[in-house]
Amino acid sequence: MERLLPHESPFETIISFHKLLESFEEIAASDVDYRSNYAKAILKEVEPFPEFRTGIHDYNVIKNNEGLIKNIVADLFPTALTNNEIKAITIPFQNLSFNYTERFKKILRNAGDEFDMEIRDFDDHQFYINNCCLILAYYYNQNVDFNKPFFYDIPDEQGIEKHYRILYNADFMEITPTERAIELTQDDIDQLIDNYNDIELWKSKFPKRSWILKGFGIVSLFDATTESAISNLKSNLLKPDSTRVTSTDIIEDIFRSIFKIPSLKVGFIIYNPEEEKFIRPIKFDNQMQSFLLKTDQEVDCKNAFFGCSFENLLNNKEPFVISNVEKFIEESPNKRLGEHLLKQGIKSCVFAPVIKDEQLLGVVELVSENIRDLNSVNATKLELILPYLTDTIDRYNTDMQHQIEAIIQREYTTIHPSVYWKFKKESQNYFQNINHTKDYIFKEIVFKSVYPLYGQIDIKGSSEHRNETVKIDLKDQLSTLLEIFDNQETNSNLVLLEQRKFELESLRKELDFPLKADTEQHIQRYIEDEIHPILRNTKGSEKNEKLEALYFESLDEKSGLFYQERKKFDNAMSIINKKMASVLDKKQVEAQQIYPHYYERFKTDGVEHNLYIGASISPTKPFDIMYLHNLRLWQLQTLCEMELEHHQLKESLPYELDVTSLILVFSVPLSIRFRMDEKRFDVDGTYNARYEVVKKRIDKSNIKGTKERITEKEKITIVYSQNNEETEYLKYIKYLQHKKILEPAIEQFEVEDLQGVSGLRAIRVKVINNTVSPTAKKITYQDLLDELN
Numbered sequence: 001m002e003r004l005l006p007h008e009s010p011f012e013t014i015i016s017f018h019k020l021l022e023s024f025e026e027i028a029a030s031d032v033d034y035r036s037n038y039a040k041a042i043l044k045e046v047e048p049f050p051e052f053r054t055g056i057h058d059y060n061v062i063k064n065n066e067g068l069i070k071n072i073v074a075d076l077f078p079t080a081l082t083n084n085e086i087k088a089i090t091i092p093f094q095n096l097s098f099n100y101t102e103r104f105k106k107i108l109r110n111a112g113d114e115f116d117m118e119i120r121d122f123d124d125h126q127f128y129i130n131n132c133c134l135i136l137a138y139y140y141n142q143n144v145d146f147n148k149p150f151f152y153d154i155p156d157e158q159g160i161e162k163h164y165r166i167l168y169n170a171d172f173m174e175i176t177p178t179e180r181a182i183e184l185t186q187d188d189i190d191q192l193i194d195n196y197n198d199i200e201l202w203k204s205k206f207p208k209r210s211w212i213l214k215g216f217g218i219v220s221l222f223d224a225t226t227e228s229a230i231s232n233l234k235s236n237l238l239k240p241d242s243t244r245v246t247s248t249d250i251i252e253d254i255f256r257s258i259f260k261i262p263s264l265k266v267g268f269i270i271y272n273p274e275e276e277k278f279i280r281p282i283k284f285d286n287q288m289q290s291f292l293l294k295t296d297q298e299v300d301c302k303n304a305f306f307g308c309s310f311e312n313l314l315n316n317k318e319p320f321v322i323s324n325v326e327k328f329i330e331e332s333p334n335k336r337l338g339e340h341l342l343k344q345g346i347k348s349c350v351f352a353p354v355i356k357d358e359q360l361l362g363v364v365e366l367v368s369e370n371i372r373d374l375n376s377v378n379a380t381k382l383e384l385i386l387p388y389l390t391d392t393i394d395r396y397n398t399d400m401q402h403q404i405e406a407i408i409q410r411e412y413t414t415i416h417p418s419v420y421w422k423f424k425k426e427s428q429n430y431f432q433n434i435n436h437t438k439d440y441i442f443k444e445i446v447f448k449s450v451y452p453l454y455g456q457i458d459i460k461g462s463s464e465h466r467n468e469t470v471k472i473d474l475k476d477q478l479s480t481l482l483e484i485f486d487n488q489e490t491n492s493n494l495v496l497l498e499q500r501k502f503e504l505e506s507l508r509k510e511l512d513f514p515l516k517a518d519t520e521q522h523i524q525r526y527i528e529d530e531i532h533p534i535l536r537n538t539k540g541s542e543k544n545e546k547l548e549a550l551y552f553e554s555l556d557e558k559s560g561l562f563y564q565e566r567k568k569f570d571n572a573m574s575i576i577n578k579k580m581a582s583v584l585d586k587k588q589v590e591a592q593q594i595y596p597h598y599y600e601r602f603k604t605d606g607v608e609h610n611l612y613i614g615a616s617i618s619p620t621k622p623f624d625i626m627y628l629h630n631l632r633l634w635q636l637q638t639l640c641e642m643e644l645e646h647h648q649l650k651e652s653l654p655y656e657l658d659v660t661s662l663i664l665v666f667s668v669p670l671s672i673r674f675r676m677d678e679k680r681f682d683v684d685g686t687y688n689a690r691y692e693v694v695k696k697r698i699d700k701s702n703i704k705g706t707k708e709r710i711t712e713k714e715k716i717t718i719v720y721s722q723n724n725e726e727t728e729y730l731k732y733i734k735y736l737q738h739k740k741i742l743e744p745a746i747e748q749f750e751v752e753d754l755q756g757v758s759g760l761r762a763i764r765v766k767v768i769n770n771t772v773s774p775t776a777k778k779i780t781y782q783d784l785l786d787e788l789n
Helices: 018-028 033-046 059-064 066-072 102-111 124-138 186-193 199-205 225-238 249-259 311-316 325-331 335-342 378-411 417-433 462-486 494-510 519-537 542-553 564-591 625-650 689-700 723-738 781-788
Strands: 011-015 086-090 150-155 161-169 173-177 211-215 217-223 265-272 277-279 298-300 320-322 348-356 359-368 446-459 598-604 606-613 659-665 670-675 680-684 715-720 742-750 761-767
Touching (some): 033 066, 059 066, 086 102, 102 150, 124 173, 124 186, 124 199, 225 249, 249 265, 249 378, 311 348, 359 378, 417 598, 462 519, 462 564, 494 519, 564 606, 625 659, 625 715, 625 761, 659 689
Antiparallel strands (some): 161 217, 173 211, 348 359, 598 606, 670 680
């Protein structure tokens, strides 16, 4: 029998009926004749088998005396209840059992010969410690609450897993210590209770087979399939995303257990009230399918596909049940829905609304391949499940809203990490001080006494290039149309064609002059309104029809115009902007290590960036002017690298474009304020606005007294106003020249007066175009000082 019992146990288990036989001896000595005679008969029948009292060590004794054992325990296993009760003799927590009721036998028979009955989620560790807890409770009289619900998961004849709650009766068992047992003090017991997971400690206090467990127990099962399945469903639905089930198998098994339908499948769709659409949630793609939206991602609730079938579901929030899909197709006006379901092999189904606060959140889909498997009667079981689904879907919607808001913040209204702490602090104040009786007034987010750094890398002559490519595309389109008209056969439209040819030729000649603001739109409207109708309604020769087909294939879908040259220009500009922004963002990660500072960049016809550094942005870290100098050197170095990256990129561009670089130096500290209406930072104060004026106009300005722009391709222009700024940047330039990053020649000149701003000067220097990035090694302000000294 040892092979039927676990090897690791504090018990030496002995099956015995001595306690029950002792009760029979008491009954035999009583005055109630029929009971006394019955007890005497049992005792006489047991007399040849003393091991029934002393203890059975051989399982064959049990197998060979099944009839006798049945008679001994007859009072505990009433014959009248054998087809109703699920009961057997057992040893608690062990898989040794016998003397099954008829219902228990049927359950095991349906499970199959290969089924091995084991307690759910009950390992050797728990087995050993639970047995020790039995000793603490029954021998040491300790109040140890170790009884958690135990379950057997047993499949039925259809393969549906059913869940049975286990109840033990240990009235006919006794626990006694052997010579190997260790006598425990209260301190020992307290130590054990505080260290449930320390298996070695428990084994040291309760060595293997140091106690005797003698007698027998009774195990009673009751069918808790629905309750257990709902509990499992709740557990799965409450799991965080990282551990949530990755397929429909677990969810469907749970629903099959509840509905007792082996072919049951589960689907789900989300309801979007803003757009009145049903949506198959992408987040659940690998977890739950949809049978209503088998291929579509979303569909309008008023779509003819649903017809009037879903009116009750949408308006009254009641389940829509089809017990016989084939009959539904014959009798319902909405055959399309029925045929859609039948095509998937669905013969019966339930579509149940998930409601919270009178609002529809989604629809649960239950489908089966058999007629009437699902019907209006068993659909009521959904009332047990829907509350948990409601909470899960509501949580999903809330999470989705939070993620959408986070995406909007990240992609559209980014708050830079350097200043995030101040927004967070103000938000915490809002939550801690919120008064629902009056509006909370948010404090303005202001950072005082910060030093600005502005830089840009701009695409040279982008407007001229854009206009030129537009003219080339328009000329090509007009020339192609003229070629088609020249090949048109003579017919009744001859006079009209000649007029249109004259107009097309006139438009083409206009393009020899500078492009006007409305030229492109004017030509587009003319072609769409006057030319395309002729081409579509006039049949020509086979050659001309091929020309027309090629013409229409060449049109851009959005504009209806030729887009070949303009596309090359747009793609080139996009590539440059993306590459320059990538370099800048990557270098910014390094720059934040110098000193935390605010950073933002913009893509226009190039890439602009703003930096603000000062003690108010990072109040926990002492600020020194050295950090500003270090950041200025970083900025100049980064622009050099961006220029170099563009030079290496230029040859592979679909349209050749040059860039110019500019730095604006401003040494007076200023304040920046977050504009709540515009959701962005702006320079604060009238005097500080001078800085913004210069920023907006400086790149288009000329060298004073000339028509030459201050910016030039492959060169970096540094605009400043103070002598100390000039001295500082000449040091940086000298250092980078020493590092073979900048060429020896330096240009210095005055900048023409801007509106309200005068006295600006500039330094211009060319970047050496090496094939290898000269700024692979990070240069710091300290490096510069070391070199110059």
